[in-house]
Amino acid sequence: MGSNLARNLASRQGNTVAVYNRTHARTEELVTAHPEAGFVASASIDDFVASLTKPRTAIIMVQAGAGTDAVIDQLAERFEPGDIIVDGGNANFQDTIAREKRIAPTGVHFVGAGISGGEEGALNGPSIMPGGSEESYRTLGPILASIAAVAEDEPCVTHVGTDGAGHFVKMIHNGIEYADMQLIAEAYDLLRTVGGHEPAAIADVFTAWNKGPLESYLIEITAEVLRHTDAATGAPFVDIVLDHAGSKGTGVWTVQNALDLGVPVGGIAEAVFARAVSSKPAQRAAVQRVVTSRPDVQKTDAAFADDVAKALYASKVVAYAQGFDAIIAGAEKYGWNIHKDRIAKIWRGGCIIRAQFLNRIADAYDENPDIATLLEAPYFAQAVADGESAWRRVVATAALSGVPVPGFSSALSYFDSLSVKRLPAALVQAQRDFFGAHTYHRVDKDGIFHTLWSGDRTEVATEGSSH
Numbered sequence: 364m365g366s367n368l369a370r371n372l373a374s375r376q377g378n379t380v381a382v383y384n385r386t387h388a389r390t391e392e393l394v395t396a397h398p399e400a401g402f403v404a405s406a407s408i409d410d411f412v413a414s415l416t417k418p419r420t421a422i423i424m425v426q427a428g429a430g431t432d433a434v435i436d437q438l439a440e441r442f443e444p445g446d447i448i449v450d451g452g453n454a455n456f457q458d459t460i461a462r463e464k465r466i467a468p469t470g471v472h473f474v475g476a477g478i479s480g481g482e483e484g485a486l487n488g489p490s491i492m493p494g495g496s497e498e499s500y501r502t503l504g505p506i507l508a509s510i511a512a513v514a515e516d517e518p519c520v521t522h523v524g525t526d527g528a529g530h531f532v533k534m535i536h537n538g539i540e541y542a543d544m545q546l547i548a549e550a551y552d553l554l555r556t557v558g559g560h561e562p563a564a565i566a567d568v569f570t571a572w573n574k575g576p577l578e579s580y581l582i583e584i585t586a587e588v589l590r591h592t593d594a595a596t597g598a599p600f601v602d603i604v605l606d607h608a609g610s611k612g613t614g615v616w617t618v619q620n621a622l623d624l625g626v627p628v629g630g631i632a633e634a635v636f637a638r639a640v641s642s643k644p645a646q647r648a649a650v651q652r653v654v655t656s657r658p659d660v661q662k663t664d665a666a667f668a669d670d671v672a673k674a675l676y677a678s679k680v681v682a683y684a685q686g687f688d689a690i691i692a693g694a695e696k697y698g699w700n701i702h703k704d705r706i707a708k709i710w711r712g713g714c715i716i717r718a719q720f721l722n723r724i725a726d727a728y729d730e731n732p733d734i735a736t737l738l739e740a741p742y743f744a745q746a747v748a749d750g751e752s753a754w755r756r757v758v759a760t761a762a763l764s765g766v767p768v769p770g771f772s773s774a775l776s777y778f779d780s781l782s783v784k785r786l787p788a789a790l791v792q793a794q795r796d797f798f799g800a801h802t803y804h805r806v807d808k809d810g811i812f813h814t815l816w817s818g819d820r821t822e823v824a825t826e827g828s829s830h
């Protein structure tokens with residue numbers, strides 16, 4: 364990804380790019396393979412620093428972790444006030460906050476920048492989410508804008524906020540990516556298992572969906588993957604892939620931080636858990652040994668595929684609404700002034716979740732930045748209402764068919780939890796007060812109360828806060 368980003372930078376008018384790798388052979392390989400880039404190559408960190416014009420700007424592209432600190436320290440020791448170090452890896456935003464705090468006294472700017480789009484995006488135009496100081500962005504902004512993807516004639520880059528804001532938003536992007544991918548996988552499983560369609564036919568369905576409101580890079584590549592056949596066996600490629608999903612961890616970070624922030628991100632959490640469940644072969648084999656029969660429900664009519672499309676869209680709205688709720692909560696906790704419409708706009712191109720759908724999110728936050736949830740935005744409220752009965756039919760069919768749809772069903776339950784007037788949380792509060800005297804509020808008067816469950820069960824008013 365680092366090589367492709369360097370090639371992208373070098374391909375833009377007016378950019379001269381210096382390159383350095385601890386393994387000099389890799390630098391030589393890059394320079395030899397791409398003479399058109401006109402790279403200025405260095406074999407040592409000192410030569411690399413000396414080759415940069417001031418204010419020096421270095422973009423680090425290394426695997427997040429200890430290696431990042433080593434390179435940062437080498438540069439920080441040699442850089443001068445006003446110079447800029449950019450970490451373009453998937454670093455944990457807490458590490459970025461700490462690094463920025465450590466380096467700031469030297470006058471060197473440290474910027475954590477989320478860069479999304481994989482190898483292809485790095486070369487042809489990623490979505491870029493830089494944090495760091497306003498001052499650093501004055502220098503960095505034009506450089507990043509020259510290499511970012513362009514959507515609706517706007518570069519997919521914005522100054523997300525100070526210190527770790529960029530890596531935080533990239534983390535949420537990845538969490539949403541997990542949820543989106545899981546929902547697509549569930550739609551595929553329903554069309555395959557209940558709809559009885561073969562992968563190539565499902566690829567055609569996804570291609571058709573990609574011409575409507577479900578249009579997205581992930582839908583597009585899913586059709587490509589499902590259309591692909593395995594050269595060695597001639598079988599559909601998806602059938603020869605082992606169904607144990609891995610992850611590099613950014614989805615887990617998203618859920619951990621959302622839990623700390625008190626933000627329900629069920630769509631992302633179910634996607635993380637679904638990957639974990641898929642990678643428990645011993646447990647899966649154990650249960651398959653004791654489960655002697657499985658339901659067999661077929662719905663091969665075209666109406667079922669239309670229902671699945673509606674359920675997918677409604678569940679996607681929930682997952683994105685939850686992701687943006689986490690961004691709002693993070694901005695509040697860490698003191699970032701994050702413009703949600705700008706984040707949606709820079710996600711329209713270059714990144715893995717790029718889609719027309721993000722224009723609708725940008726419009727919603729443009730119209731009212733303070734909406735309580737995207738689910739109340741008129742466009743999405745109408746879309747979910749239009750798809751609600753199909754959504755319920757699909758979740759019910761999945762349950763009756765034995766097809767696991769943790770993403771679809773958790774999204775529907777989240778929607779129902781927000782929609783109903785009364786939740787069974789009242790009973791939970793009563794239970795907590797019964798065994799732990801954790802107190803409760805009443806619906807009919809102010810105050811905090813406790814019932815003397817082990818005594819005469821009279822109610823007493825208490826001080827303090829109900830917790």
Ligand code: 6PG
Pocket residue numbers: 453478479480481537540609610611612613614714715
């Ligand atoms: C991106 C991707 C990228 C991600 C890889 C692996 O925005 O370009 O999100 O950052 O790390 O796709 O992700 P997982 O291994 O966690 O699925």
